[in-house]
Amino acid sequence: MFKLVMWSLVHVLVAFLLTTTSFASPESEAEAFFQRNDAGGHTNNWAVLVCASRYWFNYRHMANALGMYRTVKRLGIPDSNIILMLADDVSCNARNKFPGAVFANSGHNGAERLDLYGENIEVDYRGYEVTVENFIRLLTGRVDPSVPPSKRLLTDSSSNVFIYMTGHGGNEFLKFQDNEEISAFDVADALEQMWQKNRYNEVFFMIDTCQANTMYSKIYSPNVLATGSSELSENSYSYENDNDIGVSVIDSFTHHVLQFMEGINKTSHASMQDLFHTYTFESIRSHAGVRSDLFRRPLDKTKITDFFGGVAQAGTVPPVSEDEEIEATNITDLEGSASSGAGSYGAVLEDFASSEHAFGAWSPSRAWGAVAVLVVGCGVVFSLSCQI
Numbered sequence: 001m002f003k004l005v006m007w008s009l010v011h012v013l014v015a016f017l018l019t020t021t022s023f024a025s026p027e028s029e030a031e032a033f034f035q036r037n038d039a040g041g042h043t044n045n046w047a048v049l050v051c052a053s054r055y056w057f058n059y060r061h062m063a064n065a066l067g068m069y070r071t072v073k074r075l076g077i078p079d080s081n082i083i084l085m086l087a088d089d090v091s092c093n094a095r096n097k098f099p100g101a102v103f104a105n106s107g108h109n110g111a112e113r114l115d116l117y118g119e120n121i122e123v124d125y126r127g128y129e130v131t132v133e134n135f136i137r138l139l140t141g142r143v144d145p146s147v148p149p150s151k152r153l154l155t156d157s158s159s160n161v162f163i164y165m166t167g168h169g170g171n172e173f174l175k176f177q178d179n180e181e182i183s184a185f186d187v188a189d190a191l192e193q194m195w196q197k198n199r200y201n202e203v204f205f206m207i208d209t210c211q212a213n214t215m216y217s218k219i220y221s222p223n224v225l226a227t228g229s230s231e232l233s234e235n236s237y238s239y240e241n242d243n244d245i246g247v248s249v250i251d252s253f254t255h256h257v258l259q260f261m262e263g264i265n266k267t268s269h270a271s272m273q274d275l276f277h278t279y280t281f282e283s284i285r286s287h288a289g290v291r292s293d294l295f296r297r298p299l300d301k302t303k304i305t306d307f308f309g310g311v312a313q314a315g316t317v318p319p320v321s322e323d324e325e326i327e328a329t330n331i332t333d334l335e336g337s338a339s340s341g342a343g344s345y346g347a348v349l350e351d352f353a354s355s356e357h358a359f360g361a362w363s364p365s366r367a368w369g370a371v372a373v374l375v376v377g378c379g380v381v382f383s384l385s386c387q388i
Helices: 004-020 026-034 056-074 132-140 184-196 210-214 252-261 272-276 323-338 340-359 364-387
Strands: 043-050 082-086 159-166 173-176 180-183 203-210 224-228 238-241 249-251 289-291
Touching: 026 132, 043 056, 043 132, 056 082, 056 159, 056 252, 082 132, 132 180, 180 184, 180 238, 184 203, 184 210, 203 210, 203 252, 210 224, 210 289, 238 252, 249 252
Parallel strands: 043 082, 043 159, 159 203, 203 224
Antiparallel strands: 173 180, 224 289, 238 249
16 A cells, blocks of 8 residues: 555656646747747847938038937947948037037027037048948948948847938939939848848838938838938928037938937837827928838837847757767867856856756746645655555
8 A cells, every 4th residue: 555655756756847847949938038028029239320411511410310320329229230431520610619519409598408429439431431432332241341230230130220311302312422322222222132141030121301201212122111301392301500610400301300318218008100200291391102012010010119129149059969079078168267156156157947847837837736736745645554
């Protein structure tokens, strides 16, 4: 009878382990973990911000780009993931009454001016480096080997890319430095090269210029969302002048977007649809447009922070082979001879990971099932013990 009791107890323990063990592979569980809050399927965000103008009278275009720079940086995209193309000839211009500063608003009625330049700005392409060729090479990754990493768009198939452009333009073109033009076909073909080379997951293209909506009319690559400040044959206007500076300080469309973004933080659930619904002729002074036919996700399910915010660069990799694991172990042993404490800590972590893979992950349903099995098993063992 004692053997019967012991066998019953063993059966209870086996049932308990089977109930609490997950048979899903570690790889699938890790993949589900990283995608639990990521409907877009991306692991990193990048921003390409282009001011295509130069000269003092285009002050507002530089302020446009710097305003977007301040916003994406505030929401978590690091400078390493921001490419800023800027003539950078305004802050230290002899006509600037406020040297070393670029403002996004006027000082009317005693309002405090917001300095966009400051001390923490990193310009990647400056002055005559802002060219059509450099912009296209940046997007497509076809740069000279001598170009440093800080001037490269190091994206992959899991990258969401925000592209912002501002300057003087017209029907299907944007001027660069009053010297050359980029066409809507150039932009479309560059994005297609990015797609073919797995250089993005999704792209949000925004442009503020006259007849801006024509600049995204030729795009044909998937997963691209686009918006512009004005329709065909329509101008894009400045927002306000500053009497001390003597020129317009920002454009209406960009000012409207930046004002909306001031109410967004890193954990915001506001969607792209929320932004687009705020577009009105009265606030922007032109007919802003949106193109979403190439975009796969519903706009009301696409968070603004999917493009403007920072995300952790995390993902899953295939398991290593036995030979690679042996080689890695040998390297770890060599490093452990120099630091025995670190080696011991790594061994503990490895043992813990192995045990977790062996027994799987817990869930509430499995936990309650285990409790039920234990209660029934204990009752059986108790009744059998009484019969002894």
